[in-house]
Amino acid sequence: MITRREHRPTDRSARTAGRSPVHTLATTAAVAGGAGLATLAGGILGTRDFILREVTVPALAPETFARRRDRAETQGVHGQPGSAGDAFRILHVSDLHMLAHQRLKQRWVASLAALQPDLVVDTGDNLGEKEAVPAVLRALGPLLSFPGVFVFGSNDYYAPHPVNPVNYLLGKKNPPSDIDLPWQGMRAAFIEHGWQDATHRRTDFTAGGLRLAVGGVDDPHLDRDDYASLAGGPNPDADLALGLTHAPEPRVLDDFAADGYQLVLAGHTHGGQLCLPGGRAVVTNCGIDRSRVAGASRWSERMWLHVSNGLGTSKYVPVRLFCRPSATLINVVERSA
Template identity: 75%
Template sequence: MEGLFRRPGYTGPVTNSALRTALTAGGVLAAAGLTTAAGGFLGTRDFALREVTAPVLESGTFDRLSRFHGDGRPAGRREFTILHVSDLHMLAHQKMKQRWVSALGALEPDLVVNTGDNLGEREAVPGVLQALDPLLRRPGVFVFGSNDYYAPHPVNPVNYLLGRKNPPGDTALPWQDMRAAFLEHGWEDATHRRIDFTVDGLRLAVGGVDDPHLDRDDYPALGGGPNPGADLALGLSHSPEPRVLDQFAADGYQLTMSGHTHGGQLCLPGGHAVVTNCGIDRSRVSGLSRWSERMWLHVSSGLGTSKYVPFRVFCRPSATLLHVVERPSVPA
């Protein structure tokens, strides 16, 4: 064993004591690595529901809705709830995830927003539909991400850590079948469309773009900003790229919603992201933040990962219930 495990600059023989120390240190490091890997894998199943309050509605909105509904409306309502789900990256065998997502239907949100990357493999469409079934019975809107169109493939993880974009895979996913099912249940596809509809008296204007991560976004295709008569204007984009967010803000959208980042996925303790995998800064990698004076941004941490990187470290998979409320009134 002489000559093994030498310290830099040390030329003498390795003693039994030194060898034991080296082996012990190596064992500790190996155990720590295995523990981290195991914890990261188990972290993919540690689902969480997050709740945030988004003060984006004009003061007096709910008073107007009460007058609209008259005596038939429940008194005292002061919020509109949006359930934001994203990045399921569903695999057919992920029954635990499917059950957890399905249970979100008990929240009875006013609106469901799905910002894409639902699929993790070709066989996953039935699992996605089973998971989302109770939510498909609620009003909903969606846009797609790269992992709705193309199956994941092994990539160089160094590119991710260095902020380099990996190319999409070559295997097409059956997104058309999933889209057809979403539409059949009444969800609206906001991809390069402006949609106006009403939910329980609240007038919504929704505009969305295709995935900027694949450079599929065509913001001018929206043909202008949201309906100025809307109570709430939502902008949807799978990846929260600044070029798209700036356009939403300039056109008067009040709240934009995205996914894609996985909250950083491999984070430092405390959930501090190392990378965002897009153009936003790390402070906005998940949760609610103000993008401009009049627009808020919500980024979902998402509920899954690529099957080739099945780890989440200090970054729980999550969905978010947004409580949309009125902005504080400004004193006269």
Template identity: 75%
Template sequence: MSTSSLRPRPARKSDRNSTLASTLRTAARVTTAAGGVAAATGALTAAGGLLGTRDFILHEVTAPVLAPGTFDRLRRFHADAWPVGRDDFTILHVSDLHMLDHQKLKQRWVASLNQLDPDLVVNTGDNLGEEQAVPGVLRALGPLLRRPGVFVFGSNDYYAPHPVNPFNYLLGKKNPPSEVELPWRGMRAAFLEHGWQDATHHRTDFAVDGLRLAVGGVDDPHLNRDDYDALGGGPNPDADLAIGLAHSPEPRVLDQFAADGYQLAMSGHTHGGQLCLPGGRAIITNCGIDRSRVAGLSRWSERMALHVSNGLGTSKYVPFRVFCRPSATLVHVVERPSQ
């Protein structure tokens, strides 16, 4: 074999064009395949997020905020209601229904929570998702309205949802509410008619099975509608349990609740982050609290606990939940440890 046969032959222009064309075709196939995977992944994520809006779950947490000896006193004076072995007061926390009239599955699921036999129902707002939704809300809450209950409203009780710029959430900017007013007055009248109490800029004292409650609340801080001074002071010092309510858990309001001696603050609004990373890790809270408090029970101060519901619905313009199942919570209020 001659040495000349071992030398690489110089590529002709036609060969170089053929090679380039082949490379481009390969790159196109790879790009198309990657795009298809990305599109498929996006479609699966979107489908999972849409299905996630119907994947309801009940959480249960224990809040040790009552003074030691509270249940012994109740047993002495209300033995029938507080038999030996009953050492908790249960609060069903529902929030952010964002109800649409056709959401019959959600309505049935919320109504079924009555089987939990809660001592108190707390509703922290954003019940409505459209103008036609009041009947759906009343179907969902119907059995619970026969129990002791308190409520405050959120922005989506007052104003209908509308398409907004989603990047504002990521940038920490508030989207202005729409100009379409929802029929919140009729819903409020129905709540009151059934016996629930409106805690908006109001303090109310009542007892459930002898447990003395003091509840105060503010209008939605997310819309800057809160006026804490309108409460006219802190809770009744004779109460066994003082609860502060605000739709959005803004630190300025929570600090005021804590300073005035409330033992438990309850809010919604965050949707638990709604579009979360695996493990339910929130990207944003849509309010002033940090991401570690975006849902569930946490300690706000030495004597005040905070419970934030991740809610049961979404805006109809963003009907997705990713790694963040819609939920209600049964809060077991118990005595704090003796010191």
């Protein structure tokens, strides 16, 4: 009697040796598709994974805080004006792209009031749809009790619309939609609560015990900037000269640097939004290099740049990969002598 024994492969290559190429391709496609869906799901959930970042920028002249204390004593102010310690604290928010139903984002932004910043700076793209003005005001409402300045971006003026994503990857501009957003009412509410519109104007005021000179431009991404309107440069008696722009286009940054601004704040880039692992941006959606897509960097010998990676996305691309939405607390301190 002949006994037959069935041999069962023990390694992976042997187990798959008899499979057809079509079966192998189908299996590979299924695995790749599953990984793609998992990545997409993670990217969508990543739009709600808010984080507060904190950076220190040595933009102030030496002895700035000593002069602040001297002024306070001369004016009979008891105790340290502004935030505790030798730092001027700026809360930088940008690119909310708010939708009316985004209650989690509204609550998270409102909670930032607990930081008690010396100044709030909003660099635009607050709106994501026509109905979102009340939602923006709910989010920013507690922050409106602090000194604040703002400029607007393209998605304050025009509603988002579906665009060709290839243009974004190739660095090409997509034209804005023809749907106007109700930015006028939002601007009026900001101003009514004491925030100052820095668009194409210079404004001087005191916050946190420091004398500020702030100048801003309209969104360079839409070529709405008119830096000539700021001609003359910031007040030389200011402790901190602060420039604002939505998109950090090099031509505008160079103008701010040439006029002696110490720190420029911008948004627009979303930190790259669709990044490689480690937050490495593929594109910046403007003229700056990828190393400056988010965070603080030195633009010139005396001027710093901070780019917010923002808190939202277009409603048509609700995904952030390896790029958590954020606001930033900027501790502005004295540079070394």
